[in-house]
Amino acid sequence: MNNKLLILAALLLFIGACQNDPKTSANESSSSEGPKLEHLDWLTGNWQRINDDEGRKTYESWKKVSNQEYRGFGYTLAGEDTIFKENLNIVFKEEKPNYVVTGVNSAPTYFEFIGQDVNAFACTNPENEFPKNIEYIYQNDTIFATIMGGANSIVFVFVRDDY
Template sequence: MRALLHFVIFMVFSFGIQEEGRGQEISTVSFDWLSGNWQRTNDEGLNQTFESWKKNSAMEYSGVGYTLNSGDTIFKENLRIVQKNDKWNLEVSGENEIPVVFPIINFNSHSFTAENKLNEFPKKIFYSFKEGRLTATISAGDTEIPFYFIKSR
């Protein structure tokens, strides 16, 4: 029983305590698993979708997502994961010059969930990395759109 208690205490301090809907309050988070160039494997038609992520500092990652159709860019968005005031946020900008902020409400060593209940769509963004593949899912209510990626050059 004592060993179990020590394990639980260790896990709490290792991963931090989350406040649902308020973001993370620890600074030892790593999103390094996002780094690199990714190509979507479940595009429709002639579309080709890509994401590219890089680590700028221990407190900031930046990315760009874009879709090509017959060589023309038909969609582009800028992505940023940034820590401010001990909170992590995913910021998305594209059509709007002002980024839409999605506080990161949950994370572990290979995934995170960001949510903005006031945004029309998506309200929730989930990223995960497993077996060399990246999955990004955007959702609101009953609507869910998965993006499956593999590393590209």
């Protein structure tokens, strides 16, 4: 429990530090091709969750489509059965980067970026029931992805999976 509180506190500090820092803006562009997503190449590849519930295996796979889009797919297996799957995209909506989840609800769910630096990003959708916030932190070839809403949070710890 103390580890969850420590991680949550660190993530909240990260969000606060990134919100007003113009250097962390992901939509700055120096070319005519429009806004760019920067500092997200660490996300690309295949990832396996290492803190899953017993009997389950969760995976995410990400690829860079262009300077304006990353595309991912996440799924969870119980034995050999797929019990959860989602399509993930990081794209621009109205000139702002968004983390977009499809395949879970009838309509896409958009989470607007509120902070980003070289090894992390945070996004929010206060209207969504759960989660309201999503954060990814990349450290030592490990991704710590946290989903939060109200008093609830879930931390997903992913390591590279070269299958």
